[in-house]
Amino acid sequence: MPHPIAMATSVSNPCPHRHGVSCGDCRMKALCLPLALELDQIEQLDRIVQRGRPFQRDEYIYRAGTEFRSVYAVRSGAVKTFAVNDQGVEQVTGFYLPGEIFGMDGIAHTHHISSAIALETSSVCEIPFNRLEELSLSLPNLQRHFFQLMSREIINDQRLVALIGKNSADERLATLLLSISSRNAQRSLSGLRFRLPMSRADIGNYLGLTVETVSRIFGRFQKQRLLKVDKKEIEILDLEGLQELANV
Amino acid sequence: MPHPIAMATSVSNPCPHRHGVSCGDCRMKALCLPLALELDQIEQLDRIVQRGRPFQRDEYIYRAGTEFRSVYAVRSGAVKTFAVNDQGVEQVTGFYLPGEIFGMDGIAHTHHISSAIALETSSVCEIPFNRLEELSLSLPNLQRHFFQLMSREIINDQRLVALIGKNSADERLATLLLSISSRNAQRSLSGLRFRLPMSRADIGNYLGLTVETVSRIFGRFQKQRLLKVDKKEIEILDLEGLQELANV
DNA sequence: GGCAAACCTTGATGCAAGTCATGGCAGCCG
DNA sequence: CGGCTGCCATGACTTGCATCAAGGTTTGCC
Numbered sequence: 001m002p003h004p005i006a007m008a009t010s011v012s013n014p015c016p017h018r019h020g021v022s023c024g025d026c027r028m029k030a031l032c033l034p035l036a037l038e039l040d041q042i043e044q045l046d047r048i049v050q051r052g053r054p055f056q057r058d059e060y061i062y063r064a065g066t067e068f069r070s071v072y073a074v075r076s077g078a079v080k081t082f083a084v085n086d087q088g089v090e091q092v093t094g095f096y097l098p099g100e101i102f103g104m105d106g107i108a109h110t111h112h113i114s115s116a117i118a119l120e121t122s123s124v125c126e127i128p129f130n131r132l133e134e135l136s137l138s139l140p141n142l143q144r145h146f147f148q149l150m151s152r153e154i155i156n157d158q159r160l161v162a163l164i165g166k167n168s169a170d171e172r173l174a175t176l177l178l179s180i181s182s183r184n185a186q187r188s189l190s191g192l193r194f195r196l197p198m199s200r201a202d203i204g205n206y207l208g209l210t211v212e213t214v215s216r217i218f219g220r221f222q223k224q225r226l227l228k229v230d231k232k233e234i235e236i237l238d239l240e241g242l243q244e245l246a247n248v
Numbered sequence: 249m250p251h252p253i254a255m256a257t258s259v260s261n262p263c264p265h266r267h268g269v270s271c272g273d274c275r276m277k278a279l280c281l282p283l284a285l286e287l288d289q290i291e292q293l294d295r296i297v298q299r300g301r302p303f304q305r306d307e308y309i310y311r312a313g314t315e316f317r318s319v320y321a322v323r324s325g326a327v328k329t330f331a332v333n334d335q336g337v338e339q340v341t342g343f344y345l346p347g348e349i350f351g352m353d354g355i356a357h358t359h360h361i362s363s364a365i366a367l368e369t370s371s372v373c374e375i376p377f378n379r380l381e382e383l384s385l386s387l388p389n390l391q392r393h394f395f396q397l398m399s400r401e402i403i404n405d406q407r408l409v410a411l412i413g414k415n416s417a418d419e420r421l422a423t424l425l426l427s428i429s430s431r432n433a434q435r436s437l438s439g440l441r442f443r444l445p446m447s448r449a450d451i452g453n454y455l456g457l458t459v460e461t462v463s464r465i466f467g468r469f470q471k472q473r474l475l476k477v478d479k480k481e482i483e484i485l486d487l488e489g490l491q492e493l494a495n496v
Numbered sequence: 497g498g499c500a501a502a503c504c505t506t507g508a509t510g511c512a513a514g515t516c517a518t519g520g521c522a523g524c525c526g
Numbered sequence: 527c528g529g530c531t532g533c534c535a536t537g538a539c540t541t542g543c544a545t546c547a548a549g550g551t552t553t554g555c556c
Contacts (some may be wrong), residue, residue, distance in 0.1 A: 104399055
């Protein structure tokens, strides 16, 4: 079975990205797109990326306490990461969609401090971190890209702090929905109709709200004709209305 | 005027750290200590670090919107970083004490998205980022160290999300006080008596609380004999009591 | 000194979201 | 089938913190 990027670069349909090679379904764009790597450099990167069998729903990609070895890229499906504190309280720290990278919080330690599980059947690329480090020494673009990737993660987390610390429950949920919507849209799927891969409980946990509150707000948004909600299927009916809530 | 690390390595009093050279007041330990660099490597790093005049209270180290060029290390004093959203609402994203590095959220973009200002008279080392990147290509330890530094920032932000999303006002403030206390203690100052360099408003902003709430909790903690509070001077009277609140 | 501005404290009141409780619905299995 | 379990929705009630308001303290400046 070909490696994901090798597969991508060998597919014949054209790719709009500036590295000028075809990249198939573009699911690795989080790695490919901003890199501006030469073709032979992409091939070098590809050589260290590993893909295993898909993960089933609720299956762990890694567990807190186990040795840190790799970071991961979502190819399909969805993943949540979460930490459990001393009192056993779980905190969801992120949702990751196709093309996104997770596991960077493990870099600081020899062992994982958080866990990652698949929210639905998901295929995931594993990128061994020591090999990535080595390769980064000879590919300045790759090094820079990874610094930027981590910086973006920091910015996201800081935005989340602001969202939770300063915004109402309505605003928090609206912001999350728009975020997921636009992340789906970037993969050129319809942005306004999408499936929420996570439970109401996960959403509430992530946003610092209770399940009941999340549920009530979904109900209210539907009454206000902002959304059409059918279990996990979401359709945004009034994009501007939501954006006003989310303060864009 | 010597560069900070150069100065550090040339000072004669012994240094307990494993790089085996004397390092003066150890204020650069955030950079020196975990690096495990050889002496000549430290000297290489030192060559790119710049130190300017100290910053006065309320003076900007960098401003949102200006070009990103460097990350910074606090040598003395204290710094806060903050972002301002579209509605003009400020969000304090971090407090940085001597030995700590800030400005890593700028790496993802060509321009700063947050600002940093001195909370009191502070001296700060500037580390030009493009030179740091170059040097990291030839010093694997340095590259790894910076990856770890950024990872730690991510972990901190995620902890803050959990703190704000799941904990009461009391718990949030107790946690912040213990954090500052232990960061002071690491610099071998007395950990239980310290000066808060930031205003009540900054604390509230950072923790997702109002000034009034912060003030009330200080009052309550004092009544409960957890703290002795005199304006910005703090003394922890009941460490265990605070730790229980903070869930350690 | 005296005034102004910035910062901090304290009290009274209201509301957003948490808590508790109940019921519906889909999927699963003996 | 009927009962069980997990997830979601909704109502009644409670509460922690924000809001509004007022007063105290410190700092700096004329």
